Amino acid sequence: MDITELYQCFLQCDGVSTDTRNILPNSLFFALKGDNFDANEFAQDALNKGAAYVIMDNKKLVTDPTKMLYVQDALGALQQLAKHHRQQLGLPIIALTGSNGKTTSKELIATVLSKKYKITATKGNLNNHIGVPLTLLSITEDTDLGIIEMGANHKQEIAMLCELADPDFGYITNFGKAHLDGFGGFEGVIKAKSELYDYLEDNHKTAFVNIDDPRQDAKTITFSRFTFGNDESADIVIDKLEAQPNATVYYKGEVINSNLTGIYNATNIAAALTIGQFFNVDFTDIKQAIADYIPTNNRSQWITKGESMILLDAYNANPSSMDAVLTNFDHLKDDRDKVFILGDMLELGKEGLKEHKDIITRLAEVNNKTAYFIGKEFSKASINNKHENIYHFDTFELFKQHIEEVSNTVFQNKLILIKGSRGIALERALDLI
Structure with missing residues (x-):
């Protein structure tokens, strides 16, 4: 089956599905393989649940050739279909990536641009080799602007996603110490994330750039860009960023308030302001969109329990994001004692031991x-690091047992930070407070 035939099937359908637990009626179902599953085995189940066609790459399991359509590689077919669909769309696409803040930035940018345009944006963090094609295929002729978040944990992944999405604009939030194991260290992170810049430059497209970040400034100096920052040379000159406790941006004598916390989120707001200004969204609408945005998914959420305030930032963690949130927490003006509930930072490879030791040492001085x-x-990092009021637990279950034994009154009238990698699922700590 060639791409034009596959595209005709796609046009007859009302969407794309990849999970038999969430089949869309009259959808095109792609039977993808994973480490522990092969969706080819559930092809008939997908049809029974309402899929119009199933794209399969196991010929032996094709029992109805009119509905079960064979291809060499189902994942490759999904990606090529998305690329072909993108080529039919006559609309601008903004791509964004970065080590930290990309999902929040994407949500803010989409919220701002939605004040003037019909937007299709990445849902949640479906930003990988499967999520990006699904987002592209969800774009319809009614869409004015597409916003595609791109994640990566190894080199050449961003380059591949750019080939699919063909972005007209791009924004990199920052270069940080994330997925160090897959990228081969911090320099590998910079090179991999910069694949977006490489694509924009090679194809004569435009980057949105925070020129207060020297690395971003240097990487984009030679090609088309629209900038923001405190420097007077910026296209959008930001007067001041603040976070006490909520992130605030000062611009042209105006104050842009938000429900986010941390100076890092003030930068994300400045990016959304910049992109909104570039696309001629009314400034009053930009302010309102940012003020109305409420963070979800365990990202920078303030939660009140009794007399305690909790900053829940448990969606993910790496050394750069951990440093940023700890710095912000240090600077909060609050008389309450502080409690830190911190989980492992995963995928750091050989740098992991040092980075975890650094966090322990930093907290010992607070x-x-x-x-x-x-x-x-x-x-592992805590060996020979015995400090007063610092506790270590191999698992969340051991931490929970300890809190239940000493009583959760230890959390009363406190300022509490909860942060860790997704695999630790530290949002569970809320039930103990």
Whole structure:
């Protein structure tokens, strides 16, 4: 089956599905393989649940050639279909990536641009080799602008996603210490994320750039860009960024308030402001969109429990994002004692031990605090690091047992930070407070 035939099938359908647990009626179902599953085995189940066609790459399991359409590689077919669909769309696409803040930035940018345009944006963090094609295929002729978030944990992944999405604009939030194992260190992170810049430059497209970040400034100096920052040379000159406790941006004598926390989120807001200004969204609408945005998915959420305030930022963690949130937490003006509930930072490879030790050492120097470190990485790093009011637990279950034994009154009238990698699922700590 060639791409034009596959595209005709796609046009007859009302969407694309890849999971038999969530089949869209009259959808085109792609039977993908994973480490522990082969969706080819569920082809008939997909049809029974309402799929119009199933794209399969196991010929032996094709029992109805009119509905079960054979291809060499189902994942490759999904990606090529997305690329072909993108080529039929006459609309601009903004791609964004970065080590930290890309999902929040994407949500803010989409919220701002939605004030003037019909937007299709990446849902949640479906930003990988499967999620990006699914987002592209969800774009319809009614869409004015597409926003595609791109994630990666190894080199050449961003380059491949750019080939599919063919972005007209791009934004990199930052270069940070994330997925160090897959990228081969921090320099590998910079090279891999910069694949977006390489694509924009090679195809004469435009980058949105925070020129207060020297690395971003240097990487984009030679090609088309639209900039923001405190420097007077920026296209959008930001007067000041602040976070006490909520992220605030000062611009042309105006104050842009938000429900986000941290100076890092003030930068994300400045990016959304910049892109909104570039696309001629009314400034009053930009302010309102940012003020109305409420963070979800365990990202920078303030939660009140009794007399305690909790900053829940447990969607993910790496050394750069951990440093940013700890710095923000240090600077909060609050008389309450601070409690840190921190989980392992995963996928750091050989850098992991040092990075976890650095966090423990940093917390040991904070006054009027209690710190709970959860996970095997922090436990390994804690050897010979015995400090007052610092506790280490190999697992969340051991931490929970400890809290239940000493009573959750330890969390009363406190300022509490919860942060860790997704695999640790530290949002569970909310039930203990």
